[in-house]
Amino acid sequence: MADWQILSITAAVIVGIVLMIVKLRINPVVSLVAGAMVLGLATGLGPVETTETAMQGFGDIMFEVGLLIAWGVLMGSILNETGAIRRLVNALLKIFxxxxxxxxxxxxxxxALQSIFLDVLLVMSAPLARRMAPHLGKFGIAKMATAMAISLECGIVLMVPGVATMALAGLLGVPLGKMMIFGFIVIVPTIVISIAIMNFLIHRGLWNVDLDQQPIDDEPTDSGGTGALHDNNGDTDGDGFGGPAPVDPEDGLVDGHGTRVGLLPHRVHEVEEAEEKQHSLFLLFAPMLLALVLIATGAILEMAGVTHPVIEFFSAPVVALLIGLLGTSYVARYTIGGERVEKAVVDGFRESGQILILTGAGGSLAAVIAASGMGDVLGQYFTAGSFAPLLTVWAIAALLHIAVGSVTISAITAAGLLAPVAGQIGLDPVLLALAAGAGSLFMVHVTSNTFWLLQSMLGQTTRGTLKSCSLGVSVASVVALGCTMILGLFL
Structure with missing residues (x-):
């Protein structure tokens, strides 16, 4: 089959997948697998080879990252149940x-918190961030919302154990330890530079307090206490999050999320004193940190040429994360009891199921793309050391994200398209993974659940969220691509 035919068919299939998801509202998993089947048949693989390749692709990526994603999500769910996330965020707001x-x-x-399911992490940290915002001055809401949007989205695709990061590593055959080290190298400057750029723009006219954030009622209540922070507009967007949050009279917490937004002053003090009597945050996070240290140590020693069976075993990501999960479970049973740990595990399995299936479906499509001969076609246009593959995968991921609205789908699909190229031209696959992740960040908008959670929970208007989230994360997308290209000069 001619090169132009393979390229045209592949492009048509990708467009078809996007239309199935966006226009026909077909589940992304079904759309990806259906697209893989059509691509295989249209490029001449035949019925048997097409189905076998799709199933093999699903199995291969599950072999690489299936247990890793499950361990990470379960660990995060348990940490969330212990209240460690809320306490850590609150401690950061006090210290700095x-x-x-x-x-x-x-x-x-x-x-540090990428083992936590994104929506859970956002719901736990956003109210505390909003509580701190007034202390940052006139543009406090804008700065906190921007920082949260950038860090939440970047962590998913650039930092282990972010679910999309692990999927990209498995898809491209990147050792997880290596992905963690180079992802860390890219994500740290990306977050710092992006927040600095956005803060510069916010102070120079980007943010309009009257139009970009919802009014906050801080007048005293009839009961004599300080009123809860809430939106005067109520549920103006019909998303179910607007209006004042109900306060639990038993523990003073809002919406069951552990936030102290809306507590009376004396109640805040009581809760803070109670937290001081709880077990240290280091104890709660120690098992997860140990797992990450084991993975990083193994990767560093491997790059240094140091090998030993014991080191290889304990630094293997699946073993290291299992140790972290077991340690987190033990500490949690000691601090909150076995019943709550079991509840957290059930919640974690519920969350990880959809992530695993979506990741596997992406692997099916990538495998069929590779078998169709796409690598041979694209390999003719790229040369070793060229930035063209990185720019291409970034652009494809960006376009897919704008159309589909899913960071994970766009990153996996874009990486799958160029995965066969890396080996042919001598490009380190970790660079493709990072470029695909960076591209998938571009233009987070109204199709994203994160967009609406940030809008409602941080008191922004839709116009404001387009600035803090859509623009902020797009800036991070471009900065991450630049950092990846700079890293490519040394690999």
Whole structure:
């Protein structure tokens, strides 16, 4: 089959997948697998080879990252149940001054907390960030919302154990330890530079307080206490999040999310004293940190040429994360009891199921793309050391994300298109993974659940969220591509 035919058919299939997801509202998993089948048949693989290749692709990526994703999500679910996430975010807001809070919170969310399911992490940290915003001055909401949007989205695709990051590593055959190290190298400057750029723009006219954020009622209540922070507009967007959150009279927490937004002053003090009596945050996070240290140590020693069976075993990501999960479970049983740990595990399995199936479906499409001869076609146009593959995968991921609205789908699909090229031209696959992740960040908009959660929970208008989330994460997308290209000069 001619090169132009393979390219045309592949492009048509990708467009078809996008239309199935966006226009026909067909589940992304079904759309990806259906697209893989059509591509295989249209490029001449035949019925048997097409189905076998699709199933093999699903199985291969599950072999690489299936247990890793499950361990990471379960660990995050247990940490969430212990209240560790809320306490950590609150501690950061206390320790760092107004100028440092957005950077400290952003780096912590983007790197250390990526085992937490994104929506859970956002719901736990957003109310605390909003509570701190007034201490940052006139543009506090804008700065905190931007920092959270950038760090949440970057962490998914650039930092282990972010679910899309692990999927990209498995798809492209990148050792997880290597992905973690180079992802860390890229994500840290990306978050810092992007937040700095956005803060510069916010102070120079980007943010309009009257139009970009919802009014906050801080007048005293009839009961004599300080009123809860809430939106005067109620549920103006029909998303179910607007209006004042109900306060639990038993523990003073809002919406069951552990936030102290809306507590009376004396109640805040009581809760803070209670937290001081709880077990240390280091104890709660120690098993997860140990797992990450084991993975990083193994990767560093491997690059240094140091090998030993014991080191190889304990630094293997599946073993290291299992150790972290077992340790987290033990600590949690000691601190909150076995019943709550079991509940967290059930919630974690519920969350990980959809992630695993979507990742596997992406692997099916990538495998069929590779078998169709796409690698041979694209390999003719790229040369070793060229930035063209990185720009191409970034652009494809960006376009897919604008159309589909899913960071994970766009990153996996774009990486799958160029995965066969890496080996042919001598390009390190980790660079393709990082470029695909960077591209998938571009233009987070109204199709994203994260967009609406940030809008409602941080008191922004839709116009404001388009600035803090859509523009902010797009800036991070471009910065991450630049950092990846710079890294490519040394690999």
């Amino acid at each position: 001054g107004p100028r440092g809070v957005p950077y400290a919170l952003g780096l912590t969310i983007g790197t």
